[in-house]
Amino acid sequence: MCRNHEPTPFAELNAVLAELAGRAAAILGADFVGAYLQGSFAVGDADPHSDCDFLIPVHRQVTGEQEAALRALHDEFPTRPDYWAKRLEGSYPVLAELRTLDGLGRPWLYVDNGWREMQWSTHCNTEVVRWSLRECGVTLVGPPPSTLVDPVPxxxxxxxxxxxxxxxxxxxxxxxxxxxxxxxxxxxxxxxxxxxxxxxxxxxxxxxxxxxxxxxxxxxxxxxxxxxxxxxxxxxxxxxxxxxxxxxxxxxxxxxxxxxxx
The missing domain is CATH 1.20.120 (Four Helix Bundle (Hemerythrin (Met), subunit A))
Structure with missing residues (x-):
């Protein structure tokens, strides 16, 4: 497993991301693949106004019990006084759907920036997100993102x-x-x-x-x-x-x- 100890320039955000990855891994168990950043913190020029876009791939679709625990996790983060706890946005894609473009159009469990309620959405299931993850993705924990996603021409x-x-x-x-x-x-x-x-x-x-x-x-x-x-x-x-x-x-x-x- 590969870890990046300083994934962003912001110490508070790094602490939030470490907690997110750790708690998600505990909830998902053997279904957890890894945790990654895409978006501005991957392709560059992120600043204090940026959302923090994450992906946490799973080996299979989350179970009802896992979904309830993830919803509770993301319901709690935005209630904190910490600035970056309110800036998380991302999805929990099924690895097989993330790997190829054949998975386009499949909804993934998703939380919008600053929201407390998760939804099933195709927001992160795009060609751009796949390219950004494969070519520029920041690994919080897990194998290199280039091993998870096929090239996007x-x-x-x-x-x-x-x-x-x-x-x-x-x-x-x-x-x-x-x-x-x-x-x-x-x-x-x-x-x-x-x-x-x-x-x-x-x-x-x-x-x-x-x-x-x-x-x-x-x-x-x-x-x-x-x-x-x-x-x-x-x-x-x-x-x-x-x-x-x-x-x-x-x-x-x-x-x-x-x-x-x-």
Whole structure:
């Protein structure tokens, strides 16, 4: 078994992750495969505003008893005063479903960032998560992630981006409003990441995608991208409104990105 004693730059988060992995292993017993980070803490540029995306693969679907214990575990974490205990997001995938793309569409036991109630969801069951885990995953405990997931071809990532970009704005508006400055910045950043994945055939960090887009897109979009880059450290503020005209520019940028993939 492979252990990483300092998986993140944040001591408090490392303690939370060690507890998560240990308690999950105790609950799952022989069904426990390992515990890993993907997302920002794997592909790079994670900061105090980042979610901490984890995967804890299991050899078989969790039993009713195991599910009840995991639900109790994740119900308790967000009630703590610790900042990072409220930032966990991840799934418990069945290893056979995680290994290949044939497992796409299968729901896994999942907890959303800051939520106390788990759900069965396909949120983490994507091509991007598989690529991020295999190529960049951080091992908390368990075998190397490259031994758990088959390679995800660049062509598969490109097709996923081409399929997802047209409905991106509609999907986003189903869970957040563009009246929030955070949402406007998130949209610009995510569109840059999607375009970068389409062009490069790999997954990169939010910051790296914004830096790449400054020179990779039409110059007229550079001010929009530079603002998102400068303001990304502001984090979540429910009272902050987007700068005048930025939402309209963002919607136009969405159409531009979609055109680049057509």
């Amino acid at each position: 660049a062509s598969v990532l490109r097709e996923r981006m081409r399929a997802d970009v047209p409905g991106f704005v509609t999907e986003m508006e189903s869970w957040i409003s563009f009246d929030l400055a955070w949402a406007q910045r998130y949209a610009v950043t995510t569109l840059c990441r999607m375009l970068n994945t389409y062009v490069e055939g790999r997954v990169t960090s939010k910051r790296a995608a914004l830096l790449w887009a400054q020179t990779a897109v039409d110059p007229r979009w550079r001010p929009l991208i530079e603002r998102a880059l400068v303001e990304r450290d502001l984090g979540w503020d429910p009272d902050e409104r987007p700068s005048p005209g930025s939402v309209g520019e963002t919607l136009e940028f969405h159409r531009y990105v979609q055109g680049r993939m057509s």
